[in-house]
Amino acid sequence: MKWLLIAIGALVVLAVALVLLLPYLVDLPQLKAYVAQSAAQALGRPLKFRDLSLSVLPLPAVVLKDLEIAEDPRFGNTPFLEVGEGRFRLRLGPLLSRRVEFAELTLERPRVELIQDASGRWNVASLGAASEGGPAASKGTGRGAGTAPAAPLPVISRLRIVDGAFHYQVRADKGAPTDYRVEGVKLTLEGLGSGAPVEIGGQAQINPGAVSIKVDGTLSPPAGAETLTAAPVKGEISLDAKDMAALTGSLLGSSPALSGPVKGKLALSGTVGRLALVGQLDSTRLTLTERRPDCPEPRIRRLTLETVRFPLDYDPRRLQSRPLAAHLSGVSVTLALTL
Numbered sequence: 280m281k282w283l284l285i286a287i288g289a290l291v292v293l294a295v296a297l298v299l300l301l302p303y304l305v306d307l308p309q310l311k312a313y314v315a316q317s318a319a320q321a322l323g324r325p326l327k328f329r330d331l332s333l334s335v336l337p338l339p340a341v342v343l344k345d346l347e348i349a350e351d352p353r354f355g356n357t358p359f360l361e362v363g364e365g366r367f368r369l370r371l372g373p374l375l376s377r378r379v380e381f382a383e384l385t386l387e388r389p390r391v392e393l394i395q396d397a398s399g400r401w402n403v404a405s406l407g408a409a410s411e412g413g414p415a416a417s418k419g420t421g422r423g424a425g426t427a428p429a430a431p432l433p434v435i436s437r438l439r440i441v442d443g444a445f446h447y448q449v450r451a452d453k454g455a456p457t458d459y460r461v462e463g464v465k466l467t468l469e470g471l472g473s474g475a476p477v478e479i480g481g482q483a484q485i486n487p488g489a490v491s492i493k494v495d496g497t498l499s500p501p502a503g504a505e506t507l508t509a510a511p512v513k514g515e516i517s518l519d520a521k522d523m524a525a526l527t528g529s530l531l532g533s534s535p536a537l538s539g540p541v542k543g544k545l546a547l548s549g550t551v552g553r554l555a556l557v558g559q560l561d562s563t564r565l566t567l568t569e570r571r572p573d574c575p576e577p578r579i580r581r582l583t584l585e586t587v588r589f590p591l592d593y594d595p596r597r598l599q600s601r602p603l604a605a606h607l608s609g610v611s612v613t614l615a616l617t618l
Contacts, residue, residue, distance in 0.1 A: 370382050490519070539563075542561055561589070
């Protein structure tokens with residue numbers, strides 16, 4: 280008991296010492312300039328934040344408030360990324376030697392816009408491609424932000440996303456774009472900056488449709504000067520949808536409508552810009568409903584399939600299922616599907 284009290288007392292003393300010493304160990308105006316300019320240089324886009332401060336508990340950290348990263352001008356003028364709070368955790372050993380090194384970045388409530396245009400180009404493809412003359416340091420990032428020398432982006436070993444949301448939009452040559460939302464994102468990227476594949480783990484929900492997904496995999500660094508979209512990906516996706524009606528409705532329209540629960544596991548491969556999926560989706564019961572106003576009663580026709588097995592093989596050019604199997608009125612039905 281005595282040693283426990285001594286240990287607790289030592290921790291309290293250390294915490295108080297850090298509170299008193301942290302402003303002397305970290306040059307805050309210089310750090311604001313460093314973070315603003317180095318991040319903008321590495322991303323190739325303007326960056327701004329409302330405030331930067333220091334936090335001691337639970338561990339020493341640099342806290343960014345209301346962070347924004349600009350969009351590629353070819354895709355619009357709204358921010359690509361908005362974050363309520365970003366927290367760079369500091370390494371304690373270097374800090375006591377008056378050197379600032381980052382261990383982990385946590386993004387609270389980030390909102391990301393992912394856009395794919397009619398030609399298949401993504402708005403993330405230009406990340407890391409510095410514009411001519413380099414991005415300007417943003418306003419509101421603290422004293423000295425415009426004069427700090429160029430520096431590499433702070434290296435972190437881990438990135439955590441808490442309560443994130445991704446808006447995914449597919450634009451067509453004609454007609455309205457297709458929109459999806461990925462919400463409640465909890466994501467961890469482990470091993471950043473090591474040059475080795477980055478471990479990815481997380482979960483989220485796709486809307487419309489309330490489709491729950493879990494992801495476990497790796498992301499390898501892109502080769503040479505290639506952009507993020509060329510980075511190789513490997514992993515596994517677990518999928519669980521209580522009812523596919525809302526999701527298929529956004530794809531097929533109000534009629535025909537497909538409803539019912541779906542579960543499955545898919546192997547993920549390819550690159551960030553050209554993902555491929557192989558696996559199987561299963562459903563105990565799927566119902567296809569179509570309204571036929573020109574037909575005699577009943578004008579609403581339903582076809583119910585039971586014990587559906589949907590082996591899936593997808594790449595950006597083709598989706599196929601061989602064989603798709605189900606039971607219909609006690610009879611087994613098997614077919615090959617290619618889109």
